[in-house]
Amino acid sequence: GAAVITVASVVWYLLYVRPRVDREGAATDAVRRQVGRDALEQVEIAASQNAHEVLVALTKNVSEERERSLVAFAADVVRPDDGRVVAVRFEEVPDQVPLTEQVTVQSDADRSFERRVEALSEEFGVAVEADEIVSHDTKHAIVNLATDRGVDAVVAEHEPLRLRSRLFGDPVDWVVRHAPCDVLLVDNLGYGRPERVVLSGENGPYHPLAVGVAESVVAANDGQLSLWYPADATGSDEGARTIDDYQSELSRLLSVPVSAETVRTDGGRRSQPDLLVRRGSSDAVRDALFDDRPAFPSPGCTTVTVYPHESRRPGFVRRFLERATF
Incomplete structure (x- = not known):
């Protein structure tokens, strides 16, 4: 009896569950790639809209x-x-x-x-x-x-x-x-000549404003930009490869030296940056109730949180897709 149940379970998984999971995973990855492409297009557009x-x-x-x-x-x-x-x-x-x-x-x-x-x-x-x-x-x-x-x-x-x-x-x-x-809100721990600037990605692709601010600082100080993203952000190999591809494409758009790092949220990271740039939450209620700090451990440096004007913020559907896929 137990053997029959085991065999039936394996057959059920192979014929029903795995194809369904594969299809859902492929669909999620396709949406993730499209969200990434849209984000890269916005970075290109924003490159001509620097602050005067x-x-x-x-x-x-x-x-x-x-x-x-x-x-x-x-x-x-x-x-x-x-x-x-x-x-x-x-x-x-x-x-x-x-x-x-x-x-x-x-x-x-x-x-x-x-x-x-x-x-x-x-x-x-x-x-x-x-x-x-x-x-x-x-x-x-x-x-x-x-x-x-x-x-x-x-x-x-x-x-x-x-x-x-x-x-x-x-x-x-x-x-x-x-x-x-x-x-641009600054958690001010001092600002000298930041040579190692981190662009932090959480719950979505890097916002064009955060990208532009980080690139300007790196260019002004002959530094290097490091792209941070949580190591367990997507929970799948396909998702990790998609984010790697997205970061590679973003690196090619920028005029400064760029490297990418996956960072553990439990405190593991390679070295301390001089400046961290991140986007703030667009949820006003959440910001009112909680101190909206990075999901990563404290970087131990000045942190700049960017809040784009409402005309540059993604809509509800876009924010949902970013959180669901990234």
């Missing part, structure tokens, strides 16, 4: 070193197009305080900030402009300035926030959702 002017929004008192790091990063982003960096220190006062000339007049600290930041123009080889804005609402002031100047991206510091801050409105998180342009 970037707003560095300083929303709190930071050290001169961190201030310099943000401006240096922004300078590397705009350098391919001889762009401009606008560094603005935003100060918020209570609604009860009228915005009179006495409140908004420049202080000695303001003038020192402007001299210090604008002096970086010669060092970094790009135009750098500094200013201060006093307002009753920092987040609206940032978005209004970005709109008035028509900047291509906003760069700001990002730190882990408490749940209350996420639910009831941190200025920088609000800017991500309402800015008229791309937003």
Whole structure:
């Protein structure tokens, strides 16, 4: 009896289960390859849309070193197009305080900030402009300035926030959702000359904005770009080969040295990068409830999370296919 059951089970698997699994696996791989091709086309299109002017929004008192790091990063982003960096220190006062000339007049600290930041123009080889804005609402002031100047991206510091801050409105998180342009949030652990830059892939192909930012930084510092992807992302040999092919095609599109690495999410990786670039989640509710950090272990370096403007974000169906296949 047991032998009959065993034989019947083997026959059932060979005649019904395996062909079905093979067909489903082939279909998934075909969709994955098409999603990858579409992503590569978007990278080619985005290559001609580099940032010409970037707003560095300083929303709190930071050290001169961190201030310099943000401006240096922004300078590397705009350098391919001889762009401009606008560094603005935003100060918020209570609604009860009228915005009179006495409140908004420049202080000695303001003038020192402007001299210090604008002096970086010669060092970094790009135009750098500094200013201060006093307002009753920092987040609206940032978005209004970005709109008035028509900047291509906003760069700001990002730190882990408490749940209350996420639910009831941190200025920088609000800017991500309402800015008229791309937003680049920086977990700022310092920024010198990053020679080893990592482009992190999680739950989908690399976003064109993340690719462009990483390539600009590598080109500015004569470095190397490393493509990271989780080792167990697809769970199949076919999926792994498809991602390898996708990374190879992406490497051929870029003008900088590129290597690819599979990375274990349990902490195993080859070496520590100088800078990690990744795309942020497009799920506002998820971002409000959870600190959206990389699935990989902490890279131990400055991390840039890119949030494309809504006009450059994939739609629901595309996001579903990316998560389902990558």
